[in-house]
Amino acid sequence: xxxVTQSPTHLxxxxxxxxxxxxxxxxxHKSVSWYQQVLGQGPQFIFQYYEKxxxxxxxxxxxxxxxxxxxxxxxxNVNALLLGxxxxxxxxxxxxxxxxxxxxxxxxxxxxxxx
Amino acid sequence: xxxxxxxxxxxSVQEGDNSIINxxxxxxxxxxxxxxxxxxxxxxxxxxxxxxxxxxRQGQRVTVLLNKTVKHLSLQIAATQPGDSxxxxxxxxxxxxxxxxxxxxxxxx
Numbered sequence: 001x002x003x004v005t006q007s008p009t010h011l012x013x014x015x016x017x018x019x020x021x022x023x024x025x026x027x028x029h030k031s032v033s034w035y036q037q038v039l040g041q042g043p044q045f046i047f048q049y050y051e052k053x054x055x056x057x058x059x060x061x062x063x064x065x066x067x068x069x070x071x072x073x074x075x076x077n078v079n080a081l082l083l084g085x086x087x088x089x090x091x092x093x094x095x096x097x098x099x100x101x102x103x104x105x106x107x108x109x110x111x112x113x114x115x
Numbered sequence: 116x117x118x119x120x121x122x123x124x125x126x127s128v129q130e131g132d133n134s135i136i137n138x139x140x141x142x143x144x145x146x147x148x149x150x151x152x153x154x155x156x157x158x159x160x161x162x163x164x165x166x167x168x169x170x171x172r173q174g175q176r177v178t179v180l181l182n183k184t185v186k187h188l189s190l191q192i193a194a195t196q197p198g199d200s201x202x203x204x205x206x207x208x209x210x211x212x213x214x215x216x217x218x219x220x221x222x223x224x
Contacts, residue, residue, distance in 0.1 A: 004158070035214075042204050042214030043159065056211060090158050104149075104212075106158030 002027070004093050004107035012113045013081050021076045021110045025093030031055075032074040033104065034066055035090040043090055049074055078112075086114045127221045134192040136218045138205035141186060147208040150179060150190045153217070154201045162190070162203075197222050 005024045013019050025032050031050040035043035045058040049068035063079045072093075078085055088111050092104040128134045140148070146167040151159035163174045165181050165188075172179050178191040188205050202217040 040216075042206070042217050044214070045211050058211065092158075103161050103164075104159075106160070108156065108158050 004091055004105050006089075006091050006107040006110050008110055009108070010111045010113075012115060014115050015081055015083060017081050017114075018077065018079050019081060019112060021078075021089050021091075021112075022073065023076070023091030023093075023107060024073045025091075026105055029093035029095055029105070030072055031094045031096060032068055032072065033092045033094070034074070034076045035092065035106075036060070037088040037090055037109070039087070046076070081114045083114050086112060088112075124216065125219045125221070127223055128195050129223050130197060131194055134190075134195050134199070134220060136190045136192075136203050136205075136220065138188040138190075138215055139186060140188065140205075140207045142207065142209055143183075143186065144209050145207040148179070148181060148188050149206045149208070149212070150177075151204045151206060151214075152199075152201045153204065159204060192220075195220075195222050197224065 004026055007022045023032055033048040034046040036046055037043040046060050046064055047054060047066045048056040052068045066074060066076045068074045076089060088109040090106050090109045092106045094104050149164040150162040152162050153159045163172060163177050163179050165172045165179045167183060170181050176193045180189045190203060192199055200220060200222045202219050204214050204217045206212050206214045
């Protein structure tokens with residue numbers, strides 16, 4: 001069975017640009033969460049979606065947005081990129097909709113570099 | 116505010132020995148804790164979890180201990196193997212999941 005898949009795996013952008021990252025959860029999982037992992041630190045919670053509705057939001061500016069589609073895949077969008085947005089963006093899926101509980105299955109991430 | 120911290124950022128252990136990775140948390144309202152393993156170039160992988168009504172839970176070669184009095188969590192890995200080399204994160208749940216900084220475990224052959 002396929003795990004959580006994310007695309008692209010690596011990308012380079014310049015300041016001020018916009019980026020869209022994509023995630024497909026494990027088949028049957030209805031909850032998708034997004035995390036930002038800056039080098040040398042633990043992942044930080046950005047969003048959780050369940051059944052296409054936002055269920056939680058971390059302490060990130062409005063430049064960050066996300067959505068979940070009817071097939072439960074998800075996109076994370078970041079506008080007006082800053083150098084500090086350079087990080088590994090992780091998507092995680094789970095069966096349960098309760099915020100961040102249950103076993104989270106992480107993808108391998110999209111590494112974003114902002115120049 | 117809430118925080119999750121680790122006592123040591125790096126840990127080197129001889130292959131076959133036991134490893135203990137420690138974690139301190141500050142939010143007494145946390146009711147669920149999880150340990151993750153993250154290998155280079157990969158996403159975090161669930162290892163074991165524990166709820167606040169327990170003080171010990173065992174898995175395959177791993178044991179998690181929770182001391183709520185001093186807000187301390189530890190992960191014990193028995194008979195470490197080269198494949199155990201990774202960064203280990205503890206995470207606590209309140210209204211969200213908060214990860215610690217991580218401990219890099221290196222297994223010495």
